Amino acid sequence: MKKTIRWLSIPAISFVAICALVTSCAQLRPGEDPLVVRAEQTEAAAKSTFDLVLSVDHADRGFWRTNSPAFHAFAEWLRQPQVVRVTNVLPRASAMILSLNNIKGEYVFSKSYSNALVSAIAVLQSAATEANAWSIIITNRPAR
Amino acid sequence: MNPAVIAAMPVILDLIAKGVPAVIQLINWVAAIRKVAQQSEAWTREMEDAFIASLIATASDPAYAVDPKV
Numbered sequence: 001m002k003k004t005i006r007w008l009s010i011p012a013i014s015f016v017a018i019c020a021l022v023t024s025c026a027q028l029r030p031g032e033d034p035l036v037v038r039a040e041q042t043e044a045a046a047k048s049t050f051d052l053v054l055s056v057d058h059a060d061r062g063f064w065r066t067n068s069p070a071f072h073a074f075a076e077w078l079r080q081p082q083v084v085r086v087t088n089v090l091p092r093a094s095a096m097i098l099s100l101n102n103i104k105g106e107y108v109f110s111k112s113y114s115n116a117l118v119s120a121i122a123v124l125q126s127a128a129t130e131a132n133a134w135s136i137i138i139t140n141r142p143a144r
Numbered sequence: 145m146n147p148a149v150i151a152a153m154p155v156i157l158d159l160i161a162k163g164v165p166a167v168i169q170l171i172n173w174v175a176a177i178r179k180v181a182q183q184s185e186a187w188t189r190e191m192e193d194a195f196i197a198s199l200i201a202t203a204s205d206p207a208y209a210v211d212p213k214v
Contacts (some may be wrong), residue, residue, distance in 0.1 A: 029185045036186045043195070044183070046151055051207075056166045058207035065211075079210045091208040094199040101196065105169035108186075129148040135173070136155045139164045 035117055040105040043097050046128040048092040050078055053131045064138070071138050074130065076083060093127075100124050112130050171196055 028034055057064050057075035064072040082095035090098065103120045107113055153174070160170050187195065202208040 027184060032185045037183060040187050041180050041183055044180045047195075047198070048173050048180070049149075050170050052166075052173045054207045055169050057160060059166070061211060069166070076210060079208055081210070088200070088203075090199065090203050093208065098172045098196070098199050100185050101199075125148070132152045135170075136152055139166045140155075141160050141171060 012054060033108075035062060035114060035121075036104060036108060039107075039117060042102055042124055042128070043073055043104075046093075046097055046124050046131075047130045049128045049135065052135050053138075054093065055107075056135070068138060071134050073136055078127075078131070096127060097126050153177070 028037055054075055057072060059104065064075070078091065078093040080092045081089045082092050084090050084095045084098050100117075100120045100123075103113075103117050107117045156170055156174060160167055160174070164170070
């Protein structure tokens with residue numbers, strides 16, 4: 001299996017996959033609010049990224065705590081309980097996404113405060129970007 | 145789409161090709177990002193509810209639980 005994967009050149013796989021991803025990026029349907037769709041895309045991408053980072057850290061917490069304390073600390077930061085909607089407690093990763101979702105809901109309802117929505121998207125994107133960076137760092141290893 | 149996600153994609157695909165330890169999670173991530181990239185309209189009520197439910201469910205997900213205090 002590994003020999004088959006090596007036989008296919010890595011740049012070729014990457015190129016095809018990127019083409020498939022980019023060319024399959026759909027354009028917005030007429031009448032759709034780009035800010036709302038952008039917010040939802042950000043929420044879904046952030047959820048997937050946080051899932052990835054936290055599941056990798058959870059697979060062997062002791063290992064990461066010892067060998068990559070900064071990564072484990074970031075994962076723990078994402079896990080810190082936060083109070084949302086007055087009575088619920090959620091991990092910070094989910095609370096940040098839910099916060100953006102709430103602001104999106106207010107924007108859809110009122111069609112104003114777009115600045116607040118843009119800011120909330122930027123905040124979540126920055127956390128997801130950091131998680132993305134960690135996902136690259138911690139899943140990498142020297143070539144054999 | 146977040147430019148950082150697109151920028152990360154070649155590296156992630158390279159890692160998948162190398163078969164790194166977390167390869168299954170990486171493949172799931174790429175599949176999820178592809179789905180996100182194809183979104184062309186606002187979520188339906190059902191999709192919104194399902195997404196919120198998945199967020200609420202993280203409260204009891206072991207991967208989302210903080211380290212136990214010793």
